Amino acid sequence: MIGSFNIVAKDGATGARAGELVTAHGVVRTPAFMPVGTAASVKGIAPWELERLAPEMVLANTYHLLLRPGVDVIEGLGGLHRFMGWSGPILTDSGGYQVFSLAERRRYDEDGVTFRSHVDGSELRLTPEGCVEAQRRLGVDVAMALDVCQALPAVRAELEGAVAMTSSWAARCRTVLVPGDPTMLFGIVQGGLDLDLRRRSAEELAAIGFEGYALGGFSVGEPPEAMWEAVARVAPLLPAERPRYLMGVGTPRDIVRSVSAGCDLFDCVIPTRNARNGLLHTSRGPIVLKNARWRTSDEPPDPACDCPTCRRCSLAYLRHLYLAREAAVVVLATVHNLHFYLSLMRTVRWAIMTGRFVGLLADVQATEATEG
């Protein structure tokens, strides 16, 4: 049944768990990493390439799609799945974070937020109801509630205000997307690095009731250790029987650490953005394509990798394409990096199911620490 979440295995020593989230477009096996397709496209790769990578779920951004091409256009063409040529599950971010990031170009009030489009400067308005209605009309599988982010550092009163408004807006979002709708609704827990406020936020959202709960406001510049510590304390505050989504995180090490804290879903631009910058994630650690040491290397980027890039291309070829600014290197590096992330998640899940997660956690941390 759409919205059901079955935990199929738990790690004995950590909070890690393997689950199955049922959506209208298939089952999402967790822990899962969602490639980022901000504007209805995972940057640089064709829809059939994405399909071949077979992610469990893909992320798109309500904010960007509202601005361009507009919800009317996508709805009129049969919804976001058909529009972007991806028939698997889709989650959309609500745009709360994107609007927050506009800084001088947005103004919050109790009812919503008014902002100027980064595309054409026109004034637009987002309310909790309008935001969730837009996601419903896009036809996505998981919609995110509209939240209120707080810039850090902040005084406690500011953080409390953001948490209170996020709860109030979350309740209004829930009136539009009720349980049983083909589009699920996730609430977003705020509260910065303040554990009491995070607890309050989680409790208020749980009282409303959502199909899943997200942690917002992490990975916004704090040191990895501070994030890991906070996530380890906050994740258990979220309802255990529902999926937990750590937004915008992170490196392979961040993700595996956060899985151990009990998080189930992740998204991040790191693999795709790094690909565009010529950085490959591998089982031996990161590889910087422009380095002269690869000039004559006949090795694939990762001898342990099954992706089409590693099966076809030498490091010397990839380095050449990168230095010659050939656009194909973006495709090749993106395919590899996403394959690496998705393969890591499959390995993590299987380790949880077979009682080997703690060993894997140690391995991933050791690799990144020595090679990063």
Add this chain to the structure above:
Amino acid sequence: MIGSFNIVAKDGATGARAGELVTAHGVVRTPAFMPVGTAASVKGIAPWELERLAPEMVLANTYHLLLRPGVDVIEGLGGLHRFMGWSGPILTDSGGYQVFSLAERRRYDEDGVTFRSHVDGSELRLTPEGCVEAQRRLGVDVAMALDVCQALPAVRAELEGAVAMTSSWAARCRTVLVPGDPTMLFGIVQGGLDLDLRRRSAEELAAIGFEGYALGGFSVGEPPEAMWEAVARVAPLLPAERPRYLMGVGTPRDIVRSVSAGCDLFDCVIPTRNARNGLLHTSRGPIVLKNARWRTSDEPPDPACDCPTCRRCSLAYLRHLYLAREAAVVVLATVHNLHFYLSLMRTVRWAIMTGRFVGLLADVQATEATEG
């Protein structure tokens, strides 16, 4: 046997013919269009995408590969086929045209040409022998002789000088790559729009003897009608029993016209460059993606096209990606445009083999004339 060229069908009313050129990496069925992979990559697409498009032969550029990553690197990695992950036939342009295009940065003498690299400004030298030796070391299937281009308009003495030096250099190229070598050698006929000089050039090259003959110096800014007329007169001057390659041409209409003049091989950046600029070639004529008329169009770019882009993507989606500057649109448009060109060539070949070429020629001209 490598180098053999069998003409399997001739059109009764025109000079069009269908052939098979045997190379060390497979048979090239002609008439054939070669996608341009200047720097060992067809711009924007992965090697497996190129393989799926299944061109008969791919073009790369000696000049660009000499400068970066260097012939030593590619030879050391097992040759150009392995380097770029393409196991079908490859033809390399000699670099004659690229060096000529450097204008103030190059200086010709009897023995060769000295020029400054556009990559790092270093001074380099290309001789006929060195140029062909480089192509042999790249391991390509067809090498082009180093020719001398002449800027137009030119006085007759200048054109005569370029033709004479081209013949002299062609003879020196032939000493390096002798008949029977796995790498074939094609000579390049020059002479501008002067029919007598073109005849002289063709006769001098035929006397040396090459596995194929190319027409250089066309499609350099002259009106299409002038080119068509000249090609129609010059192509028959090239030995009929060997493949004729019209370099750098052209639009679909140019190509089909030139097939009727007896040309067998073509290369051009039009389909790939137009793809990057959001222009699609279709059976209904060109489509400009940014046009507002596609804003809500659920149609594929070409309902008659079998390419993966047309099977998956609406014009509305492609327009959105183009306006949002999403890199994936380059992949999608490049795959479509190359598929269109390659499919056209298959149609042309089959029409020649089944006595329907004249009708096809009329159709292609009518489509482009009304929609272009």
